[in-house]
Amino acid sequence: MKKIYLAGPFFNQKETALIHAFAARLREKYEVFVPMEHTAEGDVPEGSLAWGKEIFDIDVRGLESADFVVALDHGFTSDAGTAWETGYAYAKGKPSYIVAVGDESPVRSLMLLHGCTRYFASLDDLCDFLDGKEVSSAEEKGIRAK
Secondary structure, three states, rough: EEEEEEOOOOOOOOHHHHHHHHHHHHOOOOEEEEEHOOOOOOOOOOOOOHHHHHHHHHHHHHHHOOEEEEEOOOOOOOHHHHHHHHHHHHOOOOEEEEEEEOOOOOEEHHHHHHHHHHEEEHHHHHHHOOOOOOOOOOOOOOEOOO
């Protein structure tokens, strides 16, 4: 079974709900690593440098073991962690698929658009693509870079 690393912010209820919804849908066919489901072990105070390093290492291992990355893009000013995770995938030659969520603007970061393997306008489009179906390109859906 292919393994996906699911990247996206989870700083509020809306973002967390989206991560859960994406994870549930993708888990119908894939193993999915979700960073917010993993935590530091032992007596490490949350928010400390030691805690942050442990979380970072867990996430990097998740990225390394994934076959590809799926990232949620909330708009032109994307989450720094998500941008880093997709950049890491790019540097490692690992496929990354980005899905537009939230922000209705068609304008997206040129770094995310051109740093990913493919950009999708919706989760349905991504799932169709992963199932081998033809899907309109981001450009055909009106998405453009800035």
